[in-house]
Amino acid sequence: MPKIIIDGQKVECRPGVSVLQAALEAGWNIPHYCYHPGLPVVASCRLCLMEMKMPHPRTQEPVWAPKLFPACHTPAKDGLEVRFDSPKVRDSQKHVLGPDVLPVILPRDLVSDFDDLGHPMTRLG
Secondary structure (H helix, E strand, C coil): CCEEEECCEEEECCCCCEHHHHHHHCCCCCCCCCCCCCCCCCCCCCCCEEEEEEECCCCCCEEECCCCEECCCCECCCCCEEECCCHHHHHHHHHHCCCCCHHHHCCHHHHCCCCCCCCCCCCCC
């Protein structure tokens, strides 16, 4: 069974699952909207974006990649290290779930519960 590292914690997961599936099955609360295990992955909502370590092009030493990756579309491979709990990921989620999008996808009673950033949850995930 593949073992991945999520936010510094080792997680054993089923072969062939995505990082999002592995995280959800291990008890992480990862925001996602377009993902459903019974449907094809489209990775369109961008809520499950994560940081991922990749080999540096020159040194081949693992470093955090400069861009974010959709967890629903990334296979959980042995040794993979990712993080959801980072300022870069939370900032991305806040932009995806900005005040222009929230009224479309959230019930009306939740839209009025904004924090000081105009976001219904101070910390996602």
